Amino acid sequence: MTKNMEEMINHLKAQGFVFQGSEIYGGLANSWDYGPLGAEVKAKLKAEWWNYFVKKNPMNIGLDSSIILNPKVWKASGHIDGFNDPLIDCKKCGSRWRADKLIEEFDETVIAGAMTDLEMEAYIKEHQIKCAKCGESNFTNIRKFALMFKTNQGVLEDESSTVFLRPETAQGIFINFKNSQRALRKKLPFGIGQIGKSFRNEITPGNFIFRTREFEQMELEFFYNPNDGENWFEYWIDKVETFLTHKLYMNKEYYRIRKHEADELAHYSTQTSDIEFKFPFGWGELWGIADRGNFDLNAHQAASGEELTYLDPQTNQKVLPHVIEPSVGVERMMLAIMWQAYTVEQLEGDNSRIVMKLPYTLVPYHVAVMPLQKQLNEPAKQLFEKLLETFDATYDETGNVGKRYRRQDAIGTPFVITYDFDSLEDHKVTIRERDSMLQERIEISKIEEYLKQKF
Ligand code: GAP
Numbered sequence: 081m082t083k084n085m086e087e088m089i090n091h092l093k094a095q096g097f098v099f100q101g102s103e104i105y106g107g108l109a110n111s112w113d114y115g116p117l118g119a120e121v122k123a124k125l126k127a128e129w130w131n132y133f134v135k136k137n138p139m140n141i142g143l144d145s146s147i148i149l150n151p152k153v154w155k156a157s158g159h160i161d162g163f164n165d166p167l168i169d170c171k172k173c174g175s176r177w178r179a180d181k182l183i184e185e186f187d188e189t190v191i192a193g194a195m196t197d198l199e200m201e202a203y204i205k206e207h208q209i210k211c212a213k214c215g216e217s218n219f220t221n222i223r224k225f226a227l228m229f230k231t232n233q234g235v236l237e238d239e240s241s242t243v244f245l246r247p248e249t250a251q252g253i254f255i256n257f258k259n260s261q262r263a264l265r266k267k268l269p270f271g272i273g274q275i276g277k278s279f280r281n282e283i284t285p286g287n288f289i290f291r292t293r294e295f296e297q298m299e300l301e302f303f304y305n306p307n308d309g310e311n312w313f314e315y316w317i318d319k320v321e322t323f324l325t326h327k328l329y330m331n332k333e334y335y336r337i338r339k340h341e342a343d344e345l346a347h348y349s350t351q352t353s354d355i356e357f358k359f360p361f362g363w364g365e366l367w368g369i370a371d372r373g374n375f376d377l378n379a380h381q382a383a384s385g386e387e388l389t390y391l392d393p394q395t396n397q398k399v400l401p402h403v404i405e406p407s408v409g410v411e412r413m414m415l416a417i418m419w420q421a422y423t424v425e426q427l428e429g430d431n432s433r434i435v436m437k438l439p440y441t442l443v444p445y446h447v448a449v450m451p452l453q454k455q456l457n458e459p460a461k462q463l464f465e466k467l468l469e470t471f472d473a474t475y476d477e478t479g480n481v482g483k484r485y486r487r488q489d490a491i492g493t494p495f496v497i498t499y500d501f502d503s504l505e506d507h508k509v510t511i512r513e514r515d516s517m518l519q520e521r522i523e524i525s526k527i528e529e530y531l532k533q534k535f
Contacts, residue, residue, distance in 0.1 A: 081424040081432065085360035088422045089288055091434060095491050097121070097418070098289065110285035110292050117491055118414070120444040120472070125413060126275050128327050128441055129298045133273045133319075133406075140271035140300065141264055145252025147277060148233065148243050156383035157251050157376060158347055159228060159244075165283050166197055167225040168204070170211035171218045178283050179222050182209055194343035197222040227280045229293075245279035250405060252276075253301045254376040257401075258388055261303075268390055268401055269304035269312065275410070287361050289411040296410035303401035305392060306374075312404045313371050317353055320367055320406050324355070328413075329439035334358050334420055335366065348375040357416045366416055367408040374400045417442060421492060436492030437515055440535055445493045446471040447531060450484050452500040460499035463509070463524065471531055489514060495531065 092098040097118035101111030114122055134142040154160045166179040179200045180192035186209045192200060201222055203209075208217045229245040232238075246252065253272045260272055275298045285291045304312050317337065324330040340352040348370070355367040377400050381388040389398040421438045440446070447467055451460035457477055464475040474493065476484050481498065488496050498510045509527070512519045522530055 081426055083360075083422055083424050085288065085419075087424075088360075088418065091422065091490070092118070092418060095436075097491075110282075111294065112289050112292065112411075117444040121417070121438070121442050122410060122414060124442045125328075125417070126296075126298065126410060129323075129408075130273065130275060132323050132327055133271070133298070133300050137271070139269060140273055140302075141260060141266065143253055143256055143260060143272050143274045144276065145249070145256055145274065147246050147279075148231075149246060149252060149255070151243055152383060153251050153255055153380070154228065154244055156379045157254075158379070159247060159251075162347055163228060163247060164224040164226045166200060166222040167283055168201075168219045168222050170214060170216060171220060172216040173211060173214035175211060175213040176283065177211070177219075179204065179219075181284055182212075185212075191341060191344050194341065225281075225283055227282065229279045229281050246277075247280045248278050248407070249274045249276045249297045249299045250301060250407065251376070253299070254380055254403075255384075257301075257303065257377060258386065261390065267393070268399075269302065269308065269310070271300045271302035273298070273300045275299075287359070287364075289415050290359060290361075290364065292411060295412070297407060298410060298413075299405060299407040301372075302404045302406075303390075304404070305390075305399050306402045307399070313351060313353075313369070316404050316406050317369050320355060320369060324367075327439075327441060328417060329441070330416070331420060334416070336363070346370065348372050359415065360419060366412055367406065369404065369406045372403040372405050374402050376403065377401060433486055433489050435489040435514060438492035440494055443492045443494060444472065445474045445488075445491070446535055447495045447497060448474045448476055448484075448488045448493045449497045449499065450476045450481070452481065452498055456499050456501070456503070459504065463497070463499060463527075467528070467531070470528060471535070485512065494534070497527065 095117060096115035099113045099115050100107045101113050102108040130142065134140050167176060168179045169176050183190055183192040183200060183203055186207060195203065204219060210217045228247050230242055231245065232241040233243045234241050253274055276296060277294060278297050279294050282291055282293050285293055302312060302316060304310065324335065335355055335357050338354050338356050345352055350371045350373050352368060352370040354365045356363045357366040377388045389400050391398055417438065421436045423435045423437050425433050425435060427433055449460055449464040449467065451457045461475060464473055467473040476487065485496060492514065494514045496512045500510065503509050507524050508521045509524055510519050511522050
């Protein structure tokens with residue numbers, strides 16, 4: 081059956097995955113809170129990423145840097161001067177737009193990011209692009225809008241106390257490159273991974289959790305000697321794809337890899353490929369893999385006066401490492417995962433069910449235990465408590481069995497165990513699998529083994 085994003089958003093709210101931010105006060109535009117089950121999925125997603133890119137990868141190490149850094153970091157990285165969006169206002173209704181997005185929505189074959197401001201203004205005029213709110217085609221000139229959130233540190237509110245909330249976690253890694261390399265005695269090539277909040281005062285947030293002003297990033301900065309003859313860019317694209325297909329079970333029909341045109345590249349990048357996902361509103365960037373060269377280390381070395389080179393023990397030569405950066409947003413990945421998982425299925429007769437076909441690696445609960453009748457609550461609870469020691473388990477004793485199955489389908493629980501009257505005699509229970517709805521009868525003493533094989 082077909083599915084749509086509004087219905088999925090309602091479902092995610094009703095089931096405790098994602099709530100509107102500050103809802104009891106009428107909400108806060110484009111802010112979202114993760115409910116009890118959404119928080120579980122998010123935590124598991126981050127753990128999968130951390131395991132794959134940091135803990136289980138012998139080349140890499142992890143880091144947890146501050147959100148507020150010395151403002152000189154953002155000057156050196158180019159964010160203070162260059163991290164802004166081209167903004168225009170409709171002269172009739174006063175609504176505000178990103179000029180590049182207006183153009184790309186008008187003609188999706190055009191890459192507006194590659195145009196100058198003057199070119200964008202001319203394009204909008206020439207094609208008489210209309211304001212999506214009032215229909216007029218009469219805009220102001222483009223103004224630059226800084227995307228970094230500004231605040232003040234300490235009691236004084238003047239220029240000297242201005243600080244920024246980080247718009248990417250990456251710079252926290254670059255400024256700790258030397259500390260980390262020395263402390264862990266790392267040899268090139270090696271990567272430093274980090275998961276953490278980033279903030280951008282986006283002009284056009286939206287599409288649910290796709291683009292928000294507060295979000296989390298999972299970034300790896302992989303440092304290597306440019307003379308080592310390896311193609312680390314392709315290597316990391318491959319690794320990212322394997323992570324998507326083997327850890328998150330992303331279906332190949334939902335994503336594609338797109339290499340950036342030379343004129344669309346960010347100022348720090350010599351080549352970039354995006355993993356794009358087929359979101360309900362169209363293809364969009366999910367994960368960027370950028371070749372940053374030595375742009376960042378070079379900039380920080382020049383601005384701080386600290387030497388950030390690496391002494392190659394083999395050649396005894398100093399080298400400023402180059403960097404490959406795979407960078408992905410946690411919430412954007414959540415949207416992709418939720419959209420792929422959200423399934424509306426027609427059953428026999430007029431019945432239908434909503435199933436969250438989440439990968440087993442990310443489900444809030446592995447297993448649910450339910451007693452068939454009240455008299456069976458006690459032994460069923462005992463089984464639940466036993467399973468809780470090893471698995472993420474939940475217990476449900478309210479409503480009829482059919483309803484309870486639907487409830488577990490709706491949150492993606494892969495296995496539901498029903499304890500019935502026969503269980504008291506034959507010491508077996510019925511276990512039902514989420515996607516196939518197939519049921520089998522299993523000895524209680526063998527359940528843990530059975531589940532261990534599945535997860
Ligand atoms: N350090 C590189 C960097 O930040 P980016 O392409 O601006 O590159 C990387 O961001 C990823 O972060 C994106 O692919 C996306 O998944 C996520 N992301 C960026 N801006 C976001 C926003 N406003 N809301 C949610 N996710 C965002």
